[in-house]
Structures are given as structure tokens and as C-alpha cells.
Amino acid sequence: MxxxxxxxxxxxxxxxxxxxxxxxxxxxxxxxxxxxxxxxxxxxxxxxxxxxxxxxxxxxxxxxxxxxxxxxxxxxxxxxxxxxxxxxxxxxxxxxxxxxxxxxxxxxxxxxxxxxxxxxxxxxxxxxxxxxxxxxxxxxxxxxxxxxxxxxxxxxxxxxxxxxxxxxxxxxxxxxxxxxxxxxxxxxxxxSAQNIAFHEVGRQAIMADPNWQAGAYDGSDAYPSKGLAVARMAAHITYLSEAALHRKFGRNLQDRDAVTYGFDADFQIESYLRYQGSTFVDRFDANSYLYITRAMDYFxxxxxxxxxxxxxxxxxxxxxxxxxxxxxxxxxxxxxxxxxxxxxxxxxxxxxxxxxxxxxxxxxxxxxxxxxxxxxxxxxxxxxxxxxxxxxxxx
Amino acid sequence: MxxxxxxxxxxxxxxxxxxxxxxxxxxxxxxxxxxxxxxxxxxxxxxxxxxxxxxxxxxxxxxxxxxxxxxxxxxxxxxxxxxxxxxxxxxxxxxxxxxxxxxxxxxxxxxxxxxxxxxxxxxxxxxxxxxxxxxxxxxxxxxxxxxxxxxxxxxxxxxxxxxxxxxxxxxxxxxxxxxxxxxxxxxxxxxSAQNIAFHEVGRQAIMADPNWQAGAYDGSDAYPSKGLAVARMAAHITYLSEAALHRKFGRNLQDRDAVTYGFDADFQIESYLRYQGSTFVDRFDANSYLYITRAMDYFxxxxxxxxxxxxxxxxxxxxxxxxxxxxxxxxxxxxxxxxxxxxxxxxxxxxxxxxxxxxxxxxxxxxxxxxxxxxxxxxxxxxxxxxxxxxxxxx
The missing domain is CATH 3.40.50.1820 (Alpha/Beta hydrolase fold, catalytic domain)
Known part of the structure; x- marks a missing residue:
């Protein structure tokens, strides 16, 4: 060709x-x-x-x-x-x-x-x-x-x-x-409406990140890591069942014997979600996330x-x-x-x-x-x- | 007293x-x-x-x-x-x-x-x-x-x-x-782990907003409206059933006959969620959202x-x-x-x-x-x- x-x-x-x-x-x-x-x-x-x-x-x-x-x-x-x-x-x-x-x-x-x-x-x-x-x-x-x-x-x-x-x-x-x-x-x-809704939350999380710059980030400067991580976290919950989350994490604490009365990741599920969010941004592009979720919503x-x-x-x-x-x-x-x-x-x-x-x-x-x-x-x-x-x- | x-x-x-x-x-x-x-x-x-x-x-x-x-x-x-x-x-x-x-x-x-x-x-x-x-x-x-x-x-x-x-x-x-x-x-x-997970997404959305300023915003300057709105949107989905979302919104479009091939709120569910997010920030404090969700997670x-x-x-x-x-x-x-x-x-x-x-x-x-x-x-x-x-x- x-x-x-x-x-x-x-x-x-x-x-x-x-x-x-x-x-x-x-x-x-x-x-x-x-x-x-x-x-x-x-x-x-x-x-x-x-x-x-x-x-x-x-x-x-x-x-x-x-x-x-x-x-x-x-x-x-x-x-x-x-x-x-x-x-x-x-x-x-x-x-x-x-x-x-x-x-x-x-x-x-x-x-x-x-x-x-x-x-x-x-x-x-x-x-x-x-x-x-x-x-x-x-x-x-x-x-x-x-x-x-x-x-x-x-x-x-x-x-x-x-x-x-x-x-x-x-x-x-x-x-x-x-x-x-x-x-x-x-x-x-x-x-479904619920599927679209979860995607829209993810898109809004990305677009809310000032480093997104209306999609014009170019790798040389700031990247909307935080917004993309939040989008990933929200989506990730929907990929797992309530039963699986209960079985894997329940209310188990993360490397501690008692809650800390703070906003650290006291629970394993919090630590796990934060990890899912932070590793995702290393391998995925925020704009791609917008486009692909949009394609799915339109389907x-x-x-x-x-x-x-x-x-x-x-x-x-x-x-x-x-x-x-x-x-x-x-x-x-x-x-x-x-x-x-x-x-x-x-x-x-x-x-x-x-x-x-x-x-x-x-x-x-x-x-x-x-x-x-x-x-x-x-x-x-x-x-x-x-x-x-x-x-x-x-x- | x-x-x-x-x-x-x-x-x-x-x-x-x-x-x-x-x-x-x-x-x-x-x-x-x-x-x-x-x-x-x-x-x-x-x-x-x-x-x-x-x-x-x-x-x-x-x-x-x-x-x-x-x-x-x-x-x-x-x-x-x-x-x-x-x-x-x-x-x-x-x-x-x-x-x-x-x-x-x-x-x-x-x-x-x-x-x-x-x-x-x-x-x-x-x-x-x-x-x-x-x-x-x-x-x-x-x-x-x-x-x-x-x-x-x-x-x-x-x-x-x-x-x-x-x-x-x-x-x-x-x-x-x-x-x-x-x-x-x-x-x-x-x-449950799933309940905690959804709350953690909301907290991370707030904390990802640079206007949150580690909680030290004081009303005289920037306010983490975008992060709080995303938190509200994610939570709001969990308050409704899939059936209710389908009945109320389905895949209905918002004031248009066809999708726009863009990132506007094409679907009514998107428009509804954005509205829920934006009105919430007028009546709720971002730090309060962190504290109260934390209290629930600890319960x-x-x-x-x-x-x-x-x-x-x-x-x-x-x-x-x-x-x-x-x-x-x-x-x-x-x-x-x-x-x-x-x-x-x-x-x-x-x-x-x-x-x-x-x-x-x-x-x-x-x-x-x-x-x-x-x-x-x-x-x-x-x-x-x-x-x-x-x-x-x-x-």
C-alpha cells in the first residue's frame, strides 16, 4: 500500500x-x-x-x-x-x-x-x-x-x-x-446513564486540574497527574465488586494498629486506591482518557x-x-x-x-x-x- | 449552665x-x-x-x-x-x-x-x-x-x-x-471498604485542588470549588440507583438533537451532575467534607x-x-x-x-x-x- x-x-x-x-x-x-x-x-x-x-x-x-x-x-x-x-x-x-x-x-x-x-x-x-x-x-x-x-x-x-x-x-x-x-x-x-456519570466524574476531575491547561500540556511542563489519578481512583472502584473489596481489604488498617485521627491512608483500601491512581499516571495520557471515555459514552x-x-x-x-x-x-x-x-x-x-x-x-x-x-x-x-x-x- | x-x-x-x-x-x-x-x-x-x-x-x-x-x-x-x-x-x-x-x-x-x-x-x-x-x-x-x-x-x-x-x-x-x-x-x-473508597476519592479530589491550600483557604482568596464539585459528583452517583438514573436520564441528550463530538455536557446526566457539583459548593465547606467523610469511614x-x-x-x-x-x-x-x-x-x-x-x-x-x-x-x-x-x- x-x-x-x-x-x-x-x-x-x-x-x-x-x-x-x-x-x-x-x-x-x-x-x-x-x-x-x-x-x-x-x-x-x-x-x-x-x-x-x-x-x-x-x-x-x-x-x-x-x-x-x-x-x-x-x-x-x-x-x-x-x-x-x-x-x-x-x-x-x-x-x-x-x-x-x-x-x-x-x-x-x-x-x-x-x-x-x-x-x-x-x-x-x-x-x-x-x-x-x-x-x-x-x-x-x-x-x-x-x-x-x-x-x-x-x-x-x-x-x-x-x-x-x-x-x-x-x-x-x-x-x-x-x-x-x-x-x-x-x-x-x-x-447507561450510570456508566456515563462515572466517566463524567473522571473527565471533570482531569479538567479541574489546572495543569491540564485545556489539554495543552505538552510534557515539557506541568502534567495533570492529580486530576488523572482521581479519575482513575473513581473508575477503579467500579471495576471491583463490593464483595471483592470486602474480601481483599475490609476495614483493615495500613501498617498501623489504630486509626491516626488524620487524613493519611489509615485503611488499606485508601492506600490501594492512591497507589492505583499514582501508578496510572505514569502510563496513561490524561487527554486520551477524555477521548476514550467519550467514545464509550457515545456508544x-x-x-x-x-x-x-x-x-x-x-x-x-x-x-x-x-x-x-x-x-x-x-x-x-x-x-x-x-x-x-x-x-x-x-x-x-x-x-x-x-x-x-x-x-x-x-x-x-x-x-x-x-x-x-x-x-x-x-x-x-x-x-x-x-x-x-x-x-x-x-x- | x-x-x-x-x-x-x-x-x-x-x-x-x-x-x-x-x-x-x-x-x-x-x-x-x-x-x-x-x-x-x-x-x-x-x-x-x-x-x-x-x-x-x-x-x-x-x-x-x-x-x-x-x-x-x-x-x-x-x-x-x-x-x-x-x-x-x-x-x-x-x-x-x-x-x-x-x-x-x-x-x-x-x-x-x-x-x-x-x-x-x-x-x-x-x-x-x-x-x-x-x-x-x-x-x-x-x-x-x-x-x-x-x-x-x-x-x-x-x-x-x-x-x-x-x-x-x-x-x-x-x-x-x-x-x-x-x-x-x-x-x-x-x-464498608467500598464506602471508604468512594469517600477517599472525594477527599483526594478536594486535596488535588491547588486552591485547597492544605485546608488553609480562608474565604478571602481562592476556594477549592472544583475539587469539592468533583467530590460531590462522585458521591451523588452513589446516592441514586442505576434504575433511577436510567428512568430519569437514560441516554437523553441535553437540549440538542445529536451528540456534538466534543466535551460539553451532551447528555442530561452530565448536565445534572455538573449542576449538583456546582450548587453544592455554594452551601458546603470543603474541609467539613473531609472531616465528616472521615468520621463516617471511622465508624x-x-x-x-x-x-x-x-x-x-x-x-x-x-x-x-x-x-x-x-x-x-x-x-x-x-x-x-x-x-x-x-x-x-x-x-x-x-x-x-x-x-x-x-x-x-x-x-x-x-x-x-x-x-x-x-x-x-x-x-x-x-x-x-x-x-x-x-x-x-x-x-
Missing amino acids: TNAETITDTEGQASGAQACVHRFGMDQPLQLDSGVKLAPVEIAYQTYGTLNADKSNAVLVCHALTGDQHAANRHPVTGKDGWWNRMVGPGRPIDTDRFFVICQNVIGGCSGTTGPTAINPATDKPYGLEFPVITIGDMVRAQAMLVEALGIEQLFCVAGGSMGGMQVLEWCASYPERVFSAMPIATAARH DLAADHARRMGCDTGTLADAFRGTETRFCVASFTSDWLYPTSESRQVVHALNAVAANVSFVEIESDKGHDAFLLDEPELHDTILGFIGASARARGL | TNAETITDTEGQASGAQACVHRFGMDQPLQLDSGVKLAPVEIAYQTYGTLNADKSNAVLVCHALTGDQHAANRHPVTGKDGWWNRMVGPGRPIDTDRFFVICQNVIGGCSGTTGPTAINPATDKPYGLEFPVITIGDMVRAQAMLVEALGIEQLFCVAGGSMGGMQVLEWCASYPERVFSAMPIATAARH DLAADHARRMGCDTGTLADAFRGTETRFCVASFTSDWLYPTSESRQVVHALNAVAANVSFVEIESDKGHDAFLLDEPELHDTILGFIGASARARGL
Whole structure:
């Protein structure tokens, strides 16, 4: 492709992992839902495993709000395991000995893909708030461009949890013929008022930080660390269940025998939240947080699909009508951010169009974050679904 | 009482309402759980109705985190009805034609009672963070001092929701013989890890605001409005149920036909939250918010009672052993901040000591704030309990 180049860097990566950047030039703009044509666009992604000869074994893994392309390799900033190391790798449910796994940093992100930290060619400065507001649809359109550039006509599977699950659903509605099987996990087809509310608190926390400077901080001076940390803290509570917080922390005190009658972190839960906030700012960009939360809030698959079809209204079932994709929908009993009722709405819509869908509600007290954690039933669900789908695909 | 004076101001108050301030001088310090002796202490309170000759018809109403003494009169700052206008007044369940109702601003508050905005006699400046950290026990001890100063030996009833309910429970544990009947509503005997977590987010939001100035803002210069607004927004979400947010706001847009692809308040829920944040800062003090949330987080009635008894550990039942108070405990099905399970723990403890207790879980989709809203079943519950208790008391 003209103006497209792929840079590969395997240094420091786990075996079989490749860090890549694909550049779409000024003549290959990304059409955004807002009407803006974004160019140039760089997409940072990781691959694991080997693409087979007929390019039929590709699995696209989609990351969540604060995730990135480092699904199954050591994170270059934090040094920690990839966020889906449990699920992706040799001998894992998404087996990199059998499948070619792609995970890309979303448009608007801050881990190499073009986002608000990128240089705006019109000004030669970082975009900041000049970056166009993006949607889940835009993220998926960028992914589709990359998948096409890699010569893959159909993905064997698209999988992801939380915002990753939204991308899975968007893929199935926008490019049904390009998805053989799909696993939307712990997700929803649209953001609820409560979801929007929590995000708005996070955005207001960032914007309240004077170092945010209306998004024009540029790394050389002050950074809105405090606001971003507060946003992260508020969000982090929503990722855990009340039961998990009780089990892990309860009212345990932090390295002391009694409360101090002060505002230090007397309780372990306070210390834990402060740590979550402070480490997050080292690896995430405040403007990216604004853009990605906004994309999630805007997500309403039924309405988005209807609008693209030129209709005033439409049902969620309309978005999936005619699909031949095999679906596996999973939710967790203690997830109060994207509760099972949201997954059921997706399943009902799929049933209404006679789609091939299995659904499992996994008993867990770990809350929304369960999709990232050690949950044997999720492990077995993915293993079983991928195995059956691979047989159906002749892999 | 020496050095105690009562100032009464009825101007601008609803009929039968009296705004009062009681001052305890330097020789009458308030003993705090932290060990500090606080003096002087002013207590701002409202009364409604008339104390009878034998002083047996007094009802103490306790306010929640962001409440104040204006339970049943027009609020002097906001101009709105009192926060429990539905329950307190002539002909209401807590009938001011029959009962003498007292509601006082808690210690640490910012509506007239001594708190971090008060002048520290040691420095002649506002306390700010020099104010001692207070507890629910301290709030109740201050209330007991006032009740004693008013010559009331036993309160006919102590009632309140949320933090008000914590004070009710504390009264029953610390001064059992001085409470004839008690109504703890939508509350808990101790703060959970999740409760503490949400409060910690609010405190960090305030402390992240450079205008907070380590608590030393003094009104003449910058005020941490943005941080306090973010704290309020985060807390406000927890007061409402997901269902109530969906019913009231859903994904409705705010005065527009389509999203703007920007960071304005596109959604009604965003606009609503921003409004809640911005109006709150006009009537509440940021340091008070820190102190009162801290008091709630510290609350653990079983542990607190054991410590005061000189024991290492104790059960919640121990805190109520021997009680002759009549209890009515109420919770709401959709309250996820203080869920029914918390009320059940209180009821189990009361049952374990053979207390006189009735319990009702009220079906409501309004969330935690239901105790402040139009809930006919709560209305009828309070009416019935107060009526039966009054008969038992011979009123």
C-alpha cells in the first residue's frame, strides 16, 4: 500500500511477540463518525504467533479503556505481564501456537497509535483537544484498515472485554462477513446513564486540574497527574465488586494498629486506591482518557447502526440481522458496571435474528475486572468456544 | 449552665421553627474520641413544636453527610424546603403539633456548629486542618450535651437516614437509657471498604485542588470549588440507583438533537451532575467534607463500643446488650451504598439481645436517597412506628 510501512521491533518481547507500527499516510485518511478525515494515522500493534498460508487463523483481541496493545507480552513501561496473558499465549485458550493474534492500540490511545498526544500536521504541535472526538466505530474502522493492510479477509475471531467487547459488537455489526466468531465479554451494546456519570466524574476531575491547561500540556511542563489519578481512583472502584473489596481489604488498617485521627491512608483500601491512581499516571495520557471515555459514552450500537443505515431509529437486532458470525457472550454475576442484564440484551437481539449464540453468566465475586483475572470458568468458556469454532472453520 | 447561652432567631423561619445556637464555653469542653478536648463549642440547631411539661416529647432528628439543621424549614442559603420536610411538620409522621423536634448541625459541620471553618482560639484564625478529626461518637456526644442543656432526660425518639442513621445507632449504644425509640434508616453499623473508597476519592479530589491550600483557604482568596464539585459528583452517583438514573436520564441528550463530538455536557446526566457539583459548593465547606467523610469511614460501632469498654474485640450485639429502646430499622431494595444486608446485620444484633425491633425493607427504585424522597411506604412506616411508640410512652 502506498505510504504504508510496517516497522517491526522484537527487542525485549516475549517469544513470538512482535511490536509493529503501521502508518497510513495523508492519502489514506481514516473517516471518522464526526465527519473528520484523520491523516496521517499510525497504528501501534502487537502480534503473536504466525499467520497461516490462507490467512484464516487471525484472532483480533480488543483492549479496554486503559489497556493497550500489550495483551500477552511484558509491558515496556510497567514491566508487568500483558493484560490478557492468561488467555493469549502458547497452550492458552487463544493459543498462539495455532492462531495469529493481533492486538492494536485504539485510535485516540496513548501507546503508539495516533491520539491526542500525536503531532497535529496542521500545527506541528501535539493535537491536545484539537484531536477529533472519536467513537467505538472509529476504533473499529481503524482496526479494519489494518486487518485489510495485512491481507486478512476474514478474522477467525474477534474477542475482548469491557470496551474491548464493545469493539467486538461493533465489528459484528459493521463488518459481519469479516468476523467468523466473536466473544464480547463483560460488556454492553450501549452505555447507561450510570456508566456515563462515572466517566463524567473522571473527565471533570482531569479538567479541574489546572495543569491540564485545556489539554495543552505538552510534557515539557506541568502534567495533570492529580486530576488523572482521581479519575482513575473513581473508575477503579467500579471495576471491583463490593464483595471483592470486602474480601481483599475490609476495614483493615495500613501498617498501623489504630486509626491516626488524620487524613493519611489509615485503611488499606485508601492506600490501594492512591497507589492505583499514582501508578496510572505514569502510563496513561490524561487527554486520551477524555477521548476514550467519550467514545464509550457515545456508544449505542442500535442507534449508531440505524443512523449509518439512514434510519431514524432501529433495534439492536437490526444491527445483527443476517449475521453468520458465531457468538459467545459472557458476563459475571458481580459485575455492576456492565451487569448481566446488558449481556442478556445482546443475546436477546442475537436470538431475535436467529444468530448462532451461546451465553454464559459466570459466577464470580471479582466484579467487572473478572475478565482480566484468574476465572477458571472464563478460561474454559474461551477454550471451548475457540476449539469448537476452529473445528467449524476447518482449522 | 455557666458560659452557656442560647440565641434564638425566628426571622424568616417557617411557623413553629426556631433557629438557635448554644455555646459551651472553655470550661465545658467536648471530649473527643481522639483524646482532644474541644472548646469552645457552638451548636447550631433548629427546633420545631413545643417541649411538653415533663419534657417527654422530644424527637432528635440527625442529618446526613451533606445535610444540616434545616430539616423542616426553608433553607437560608438555598431557599429550598428542609431536607425532611416530608416527615417533619404539623400533621406529618413526626408531627410537630405533638412532638418537640430538634435537629442540630453536627460537630465538624459548616452550618453554624463548630467545625473547621470556626475560629481556633489558639490562633485566632479558622481551624482548617488544625481542627481535630472527629467521629460519629463525637457528634453524638455533642448532641447529648445539648439535650442535657435543654433539660431533656430521655428523648422520645432519635431518627435519621444514612449518616443520620449512624448517629441513631451510636445514641442507642452510648446512651441507651436516654433513647425511648429509635429509627435508623438506610444506614450501616460500620463503613464498608467500598464506602471508604468512594469517600477517599472525594477527599483526594478536594486535596488535588491547588486552591485547597492544605485546608488553609480562608474565604478571602481562592476556594477549592472544583475539587469539592468533583467530590460531590462522585458521591451523588452513589446516592441514586442505576434504575433511577436510567428512568430519569437514560441516554437523553441535553437540549440538542445529536451528540456534538466534543466535551460539553451532551447528555442530561452530565448536565445534572455538573449542576449538583456546582450548587453544592455554594452551601458546603470543603474541609467539613473531609472531616465528616472521615468520621463516617471511622465508624465501626462494634469495634468502637468494645474499645470504650476496654475490650480488644466485641460484637455488634454487645453494643446493644440490655437495651430497652424500641427500634424500627428500614432499608431500601435499590440502595447499593448501604444495602439491606447492612441493616440486616443491625437487626440480627438486636435480635441476639432480644431487643424490641421491627424491620422493613422498602421496595423502591430510588436508591439510597429514597429516605429523602416521596416514598409512601417509608411515610407509613414512620407514622406507624411513631404512633405505636407514643402510645407505649403514654404520649
